[in-house]
Amino acid sequence: MSSVIKAENIVLAYKSHEPIIRNTTFDIKSNEFVFITGKSGSGKSTVIKSMYGALKPSFGDLTVCGVKMKNVSSGKLKFLRKHLGVVFQDYKLINEWSVEQNVMLPLMIGGFSPQVCKVQAQKLLKHVDMIDKMRSFPMELSGGEQQRVAMARALAHNPVVILADEPTGNLDDYSSEIIWDLLKSAKKHLGTTIVAVTHKIPQTIATDYKQYFLDNGKMHEVI
């Protein structure tokens, strides 16, 4: 299986003298379902940030979908992000846009016609049980509702990789199940590679997965 995200001895730091991730190596293959776990503050979101290019490694090599992240240009990053679906821990929905427009965004960037974008956005909003609120604005939604819209947006353009930072952090068991089922289905039917940060691996996950535990600045594979 080919590598989709490969890190070799990477160091991730916000301040050069205080690395958060130290000399860490990992290899995520195409179509894998990967959980990243670890206690609060251990660096899970930091690792996800490096994968979408918001934080570049200070040392070591990180390659995402064939793009070398160390000195990546903004043009290359723009290209890469078309292949990524990101669910941010704090959702990052656009407050001035309706739920439907938020989900249409990655499709519009992909150059699809407004009609195609609308149909696809509405299909995904049905999946996350948010179709009734498609005309609402993010500030009018609960945290869990915003999280479900963020998931619909991440899946909308059928990305190669989904990077999901605590995608069920604000959801009850019922809504969490919907989200995990959607991710499982993307892996199974679309061949998507899933990287999800969570502090609780769902008991009902029922798919092959790989788990990394982040501790003391390193990713340890849990076998």
Ligand SMILES: Nc1ncnc2c1ncn2[C@@H]1O[C@H](COP(=O)(O)OP(=O)(O)OP(=O)(O)O)[C@@H](O)[C@H]1O
């Ligand atoms: N923008 C930033 N500037 C400086 N330090 C940061 C920044 N973002 C995070 N950190 C620090 O990096 C460390 C790891 O943070 P990170 O957000 O990756 O943790 P996390 O594992 O995702 O935690 P949580 O489970 O609470 O979301 C923390 O000590 C945090 O203070």
Ligand SMILES: [Mg+2]
């Ligand atoms: Mg985090």
